[in-house]
Amino acid sequence: xxxxxxxxxxxxxxxxxxxxxxxxxxxxxxxxxxxxxxxxxxxxxxxxxxxxxxxxxxxxxxxxxxxxxxxxxxxxxxxxxxxxxxxxxxxxxxxxxxxxxxxxxxxxxxxxx
Amino acid sequence: xxxxxxxxxxxxxxxxxxxxxxxxxxxxxxxxxxxxxxxxxxxxxxxxxxxxxxxxxxxxxxxxxxxxxxxxxxxxxxxxxxxxxxxxxxxxxxxxxxxxxxxxxxxxxxxxxx
Numbered sequence: 001x002x003x004x005x006x007x008x009x010x011x012x013x014x015x016x017x018x019x020x021x022x023x024x025x026x027x028x029x030x031x032x033x034x035x036x037x038x039x040x041x042x043x044x045x046x047x048x049x050x051x052x053x054x055x056x057x058x059x060x061x062x063x064x065x066x067x068x069x070x071x072x073x074x075x076x077x078x079x080x081x082x083x084x085x086x087x088x089x090x091x092x093x094x095x096x097x098x099x100x101x102x103x104x105x106x107x108x109x110x111x112x113x
Numbered sequence: 114x115x116x117x118x119x120x121x122x123x124x125x126x127x128x129x130x131x132x133x134x135x136x137x138x139x140x141x142x143x144x145x146x147x148x149x150x151x152x153x154x155x156x157x158x159x160x161x162x163x164x165x166x167x168x169x170x171x172x173x174x175x176x177x178x179x180x181x182x183x184x185x186x187x188x189x190x191x192x193x194x195x196x197x198x199x200x201x202x203x204x205x206x207x208x209x210x211x212x213x214x215x216x217x218x219x220x221x222x223x224x225x226x227x
Contacts, residue, residue: 036218043119043220044156044204089156100146100169101216103156 002027006090006104013080013111021075021107023064023090031092033057033066033073034101038087047075047088080111119205119219126226129194134222136188136205145188146206146216147180149173156204162188195226 007022025031035047035057048057053068062077075088090104118137126132138145147159161168162180179191188207192199205219 044218046215046217049215091156100158100161100171101148101156102158105155 002031002092002094002102004090004092004102004104006088006107008105009087009108011107011109013109015082015111015113016079017111019075019077019080019084019109021088021090021109023073023075023104025071025073025090025092025102027071027092027094027102029094030068031094033064034091034093035062035064035073035075036089036091038089038106040086044089080109082111082113085109085111117205117207117217117219119203119222121222122220123223124225126195126224128197128226132192132195132199132224134190134192134203134205134224136190136207136219137186138188138205138207139209139217140186142207142209142217144168144208144210145180145182147190148204148206148218149201150204150221151198151201159190159203192224195224197226200224200226 003026005024032051034049036044037047038044048059050057050066053066056065064073064075087106087108089106091101093101120135145162148156150156158171160170160174160180177193182188202221202223204221206216208216
């Protein structure tokens with residue numbers, strides 16, 4: 001079946017450090033891929049997405065590129081801020097009507113000043 | 114900006130009690146979902162709902178759970194007789210279109226079963 005695997009946390013970085021959170025997926029066909037973020041005490045929010053191979057999703061300085069050859073969708077940011085401290089979830093959704101999201105376990109990021 | 118709203122934000126209940134979690138999806142959305150996240154675990158799909166009926170449900174969504182959209186705006190999740198293991202954050206989500214439409218999540222309702 002479809003699955004999403006993301007790197008385990010917690011990840012602790014200093015402000016302005018480079019961030020990578022790895023995510024790989026298994027799926028039949030070509031799913032859409034998403035990164036969601038959950039800030040402390042808040043709900044899930046879509047951070048970025050990509051719907052086909054080689055697409056790059058970007059938002060708030062974060063980027064992720066849909067790599068079909070490596071079945072990956074790694075999240076990157078060149079310079080993290082304290083306000084980026086949150087839990088980040090990778091997710092995939094198969095093609096077709098009404099397919100549910102398949103979630104990774106989430107990676108907690110703590111950014112220290 | 115339109116948003117999905119959920120109430121209550123936190124509910125504490127005794128084991129065996131019925132709980133109703135309410136969601137108001139974005140007004141022009143047609144597809145509705147409930148997910149849950151037990152503390153420290155994955156976000157899990159519970160159920161999807163379209164055209165006033167369940168489209169898909171997971172193995173978690175047993176006979177203790179039900180959903181309905183009684184008045185065309187609220188989308189409710191009912192747990193008939195809560196168990197300790199139902200303690201989780203429950204997220205409602207909605208989207209406008211079937212395939213590539215963005216899924217909008219509410220802020221979640223935290224359920225604590227004692």
